[in-house]
Amino acid sequence: MAVRLADVARAAGVSLPTASQVMNGTGRVADDTRRRVLEIARELDYRPNALARSVALGRSRTIGVLAENAAGAFCMPVLIGVNRVLSSQDLASLLFDARHDPATRREHIRHMLDRQVDGIVVIGEGPDVEIAALDEQFDGPIVHAFGPHDPQHAVGVYPDEFAGGALAARELLAQGRRRIAHVTAGADLASARERRAGFEHALAEAGASCELVLHGEFTRAWGQAAAGDLLAALPDVDGVFAGNDGIAVGLAAALEAHGKRVPADVAVVGYDNVAGYGEDTAPYLTSVDPHLQLVGERAGEYLLAALEGEHGDAQPVAPALAPGATTRGEGDVRRLDLVEALLRSATAPPVVHLPPATA
Amino acid sequence: MAVRLADVARAAGVSLPTASQVMNGTGRVADDTRRRVLEIARELDYRPNALARSVALGRSRTIGVLAENAAGAFCMPVLIGVNRVLSSQDLASLLFDARHDPATRREHIRHMLDRQVDGIVVIGEGPDVEIAALDEQFDGPIVHAFGPHDPQHAVGVYPDEFAGGALAARELLAQGRRRIAHVTAGADLASARERRAGFEHALAEAGASCELVLHGEFTRAWGQAAAGDLLAALPDVDGVFAGNDGIAVGLAAALEAHGKRVPADVAVVGYDNVAGYGEDTAPYLTSVDPHLQLVGERAGEYLLAALEGEHGDAQPVAPALAPGATTRGEGDVRRLDLVEALLRSATAPPVVHLPPATA
DNA sequence: CTCCAATGACTAAGCGCTTTGGCATATACT
DNA sequence: AGTATATGCCAAAGCGCTTAGTCATTGGAG
Numbered sequence: 028m029a030v031r032l033a034d035v036a037r038a039a040g041v042s043l044p045t046a047s048q049v050m051n052g053t054g055r056v057a058d059d060t061r062r063r064v065l066e067i068a069r070e071l072d073y074r075p076n077a078l079a080r081s082v083a084l085g086r087s088r089t090i091g092v093l094a095e096n097a098a099g100a101f102c103m104p105v106l107i108g109v110n111r112v113l114s115s116q117d118l119a120s121l122l123f124d125a126r127h128d129p130a131t132r133r134e135h136i137r138h139m140l141d142r143q144v145d146g147i148v149v150i151g152e153g154p155d156v157e158i159a160a161l162d163e164q165f166d167g168p169i170v171h172a173f174g175p176h177d178p179q180h181a182v183g184v185y186p187d188e189f190a191g192g193a194l195a196a197r198e199l200l201a202q203g204r205r206r207i208a209h210v211t212a213g214a215d216l217a218s219a220r221e222r223r224a225g226f227e228h229a230l231a232e233a234g235a236s237c238e239l240v241l242h243g244e245f246t247r248a249w250g251q252a253a254a255g256d257l258l259a260a261l262p263d264v265d266g267v268f269a270g271n272d273g274i275a276v277g278l279a280a281a282l283e284a285h286g287k288r289v290p291a292d293v294a295v296v297g298y299d300n301v302a303g304y305g306e307d308t309a310p311y312l313t314s315v316d317p318h319l320q321l322v323g324e325r326a327g328e329y330l331l332a333a334l335e336g337e338h339g340d341a342q343p344v345a346p347a348l349a350p351g352a353t354t355r356g357e358g359d360v361r362r363l364d365l366v367e368a369l370l371r372s373a374t375a376p377p378v379v380h381l382p383p384a385t386a
Numbered sequence: 387m388a389v390r391l392a393d394v395a396r397a398a399g400v401s402l403p404t405a406s407q408v409m410n411g412t413g414r415v416a417d418d419t420r421r422r423v424l425e426i427a428r429e430l431d432y433r434p435n436a437l438a439r440s441v442a443l444g445r446s447r448t449i450g451v452l453a454e455n456a457a458g459a460f461c462m463p464v465l466i467g468v469n470r471v472l473s474s475q476d477l478a479s480l481l482f483d484a485r486h487d488p489a490t491r492r493e494h495i496r497h498m499l500d501r502q503v504d505g506i507v508v509i510g511e512g513p514d515v516e517i518a519a520l521d522e523q524f525d526g527p528i529v530h531a532f533g534p535h536d537p538q539h540a541v542g543v544y545p546d547e548f549a550g551g552a553l554a555a556r557e558l559l560a561q562g563r564r565r566i567a568h569v570t571a572g573a574d575l576a577s578a579r580e581r582r583a584g585f586e587h588a589l590a591e592a593g594a595s596c597e598l599v600l601h602g603e604f605t606r607a608w609g610q611a612a613a614g615d616l617l618a619a620l621p622d623v624d625g626v627f628a629g630n631d632g633i634a635v636g637l638a639a640a641l642e643a644h645g646k647r648v649p650a651d652v653a654v655v656g657y658d659n660v661a662g663y664g665e666d667t668a669p670y671l672t673s674v675d676p677h678l679q680l681v682g683e684r685a686g687e688y689l690l691a692a693l694e695g696e697h698g699d700a701q702p703v704a705p706a707l708a709p710g711a712t713t714r715g716e717g718d719v720r721r722l723d724l725v726e727a728l729l730r731s732a733t734a735p736p737v738v739h740l741p742p743a744t745a
Numbered sequence: 746c747t748c749c750a751a752t753g754a755c756t757a758a759g760c761g762c763t764t765t766g767g768c769a770t771a772t773a774c775t
Numbered sequence: 776a777g778t779a780t781a782t783g784c785c786a787a788a789g790c791g792c793t794t795a796g797t798c799a800t801t802g803g804a805g
Contacts, residue, residue, distance in 0.1 A: 028525075031761065042785045047763060054764085057783055077500045079441045079761035082790055087437055089480075089501075097469070098679075103462045110456070110483055114494070119501060121448075121478045124469055135473070141436045142448075142478060166387075247670075311606075320457075390791065401755050406793060413794090416753055438791035442760055752801070759794080764787105771782070 030073045039067040050075065081143065089119050090146040090330060091139035093132070093158075097124040097150075100301060101319060105150050105172050108323020109330075116331060118145070132157055140165055146330045149174045150323075168333030172326045182333065184326045186317035187343035188218050192225025194315050194348045195268040195296040200233050202294050202354050204266025208239040210253045210278055211270025216245075219270055222298060226268050238264075245270060250277025258285055265293055272297035272314055279312070279353055295353040310351035317346045389432045398426040409434065440502065448478050449505040449689060450498035452491070452517075456483040456509075459660060460678060464509050464531050467682020468689075475690060477504070491516055499524055505689045508533045509682075527692030531685045541692065543685045545676035546702035547577050551584025553674050553707045554627040554655040559592050561653050561713050563625025567598040569612045569637055570629025575604075578629050581657060585627050596627075604629060609636025617644055624652055631656040631673055638671070638712055654712040669710035676705045 275297030
């Protein structure tokens with residue numbers, strides 16, 4: 028059915044090994060012969076059987092991507108970044124999704140190893156015993172995105188949350204805010220701590236400080252609830268750093284319900300830059316973008332390097348500020364004039380036409 | 387290094403083929419021998435080399451997933467669904483992301499075929515010449531999610547957008563709305579047409595009708611802009627079906643800026659159920675959920691069936707209504723009482739505590 | 746006690762490719 | 776002319792596994 032290397036060899040009048048050497052550019056082959064074989068291969072549209080090649084070589088040019096939970100918002104960008112880098116080097120990625128289930132994860136690990144992957148990328152969410160044990164079962168390189176950072180064993184790639192908190196601080200300061208608060212999740216969460224630390228550090232650097240910190244959870248509901256306490260404790264607050272975007276939108280909405288204008292009275296900065304609702308033109312929320320795709324790309328690059336035998340220690344990935352209306356808008360982001368301003372700034376103003384209603 | 391089947395055979399005192407038959411449960415092997423081999427295999431922690439097996443069998447138990455653009459919001463849920471179903475049958479998925487680039491896509495297709503995938507799932511966004519040509523290069527089964535639906539060649543799995551439009555209509559009617567409008571994208575887009583058709587059909591079935599249709603584009607900006615025209619043409623509108631979630635949130639915000647309360651005065655239904663901003667507790671927007679993960683699962687199931695030689699014609703995937711505050715909320719979703727109502731309905735009310743501000 | 750059919754194992758061949766080592770040629774040099 | 780060297784190719788062996796076909800054993804029936 029398909030064209031084999033043997034077919035090419037026969038058609039070119041050479042032996043199979045010679046054809047193989049031509050295809051791989053190895054060994055000593057006369058220029059003339061080389062050209063002829065290549066020509067025939069092209070004519071016959073020969074496609075090497077990557078599987079057989081892998082068996083002979085002992086390398087599959089395949090890497091396993093083990094996601095702790097692919098459905099999570101943070102997984103996809105990383106996955107795309109990893110895939111992007113690896114596929115540029117002809118490395119294919121096998122995707123495994125543990126769905127938070129230890130049994131599934133265990134099974135996936137076995138299957139990954141059975142398939143002779145050359146390396147592994149773990150997109151995790153935190154320390155995990157099973158994953159730690161992976162090192163012993165697998166002797167190829169392992170790179171963690173978000174996972175347990177144990178420099179002894181495997182490389183870990185992380186978004187720099189400290190720097191992200193600092194970015195939020197600088198944005199609020201740049202917008203002239205001085206009565207500043209922070210609404211975030213529980214202090215038991217590492218990312219909440221890091222973001223807060225970076226935030227307060229940058230404020231201090233500028234001679235400012237955070238006057239209030241409210242701890243709750245990473246949800247919209249908590250953001251809504253926090254508004255009341257915030258205004259009670261700090262009535263003239265003019266800038267808030269929310270621990271994530273969910274808190275930010277909940278908080279912004281509740282602040283306005285309390286009569287504050289956003290951003291005129293209170294500027295709000297979120298975190299994660301989750302683009303919801305096809306936020307394609309003028310973004311509503313100012314947010315810190317952790318550059319997750321870059322995290323993935325870095326992970327891919329470290330894996331590539333490790334496959335070449337080079338071992339580097341990973342630097343945290345720098346975030347960026349994604350400006351939106353909740354700090355850069357004028358007056359009240361919900362007032363019509365602003366809506367129209369946003370609209371004017373849109374790339375492609377939609378054409379409006381009113382078709383007759385049916386029936 | 388690793389344990390080979392030959393090692394198991396030797397340790398068990400049988401020949402390699404016998405060991406192979408034991409592992410596969412094929413051939414005639416004495417019960418006694420079988421048990422012994424299995425025992426040894428377990429002791430040695432033998433793991434079959436899936437690659438070599440694939441070469442011998444001519445089947446790789448791997449399927450290629452070709453995403454037109456993995457970064458798109460619609461790809462991930464489908465991908466997860468596909469992966470979920472396939473991995474349950476020990477089929478691994480190789481991920482390829484064309485990133486809208488024809489050259490990349492072409493290359494990926496080649497690599498996919500080189501790796502001897504047993505089947506292909508295309509997560510596309512519309513008809514494509516290259517993809518159509520895939521049929522001729524690949525003789526295994528191909529399933530399209532969103533792609534060109536050509537029942538002659540390949541199975542296509544689609545979300546049922548007509549039914550989705552109908553769901554939106556029923557939600558508005560169920561909330562007692564009668565002055566109804568539709569704000570959507572250009573009529574040149576198939577999904578805009580389908581959703582509208584289903585919407586109007588369901589309205590008509592109930593003896594109601596859509597009094598105004600505004601065409602623009604699938605963006606938040608268009609939703610914001612449409613509010614003015616909508617209110618001008620239909621001042622007492624009390625229910626709007628927005629063509630997607632972006633339009634819906636833009637519209638809802640602008641309606642309120644115009645003095646309307648949502649949902650008390652105007653109820654709004656979106657489409658796609660894009661959960662932005664960690665919308666984990668009480669959802670803001672009522673939206674039609676196209677069940678994209680189910681689309682992926684169906685695609686996986688059709689592929690499995692096709693691998694078994696069965697060919698079925700795919701049914702469109704039924705959507706579901708995801709209720710939120712923009713139709714089910716009371717009064718103004720932005721009023722504080724509602725905020726608190728939302729909060730009360732949250733599963734885990736956050737604990738509030740006010741730590742001393744640092745420095 | 747012989748014969749035949751199961752039974753259980755093995756030898757051989759094959760999947761498609763890569764790599765090593767050796768053997769002829771052809772070229773270079775004294 | 777005769778040796779040393781380089782060149783181009785191929786035969787053979789290997790990767791780890793599967794499948795088909797063969798051949799001793801056994802057991803029961805005659």
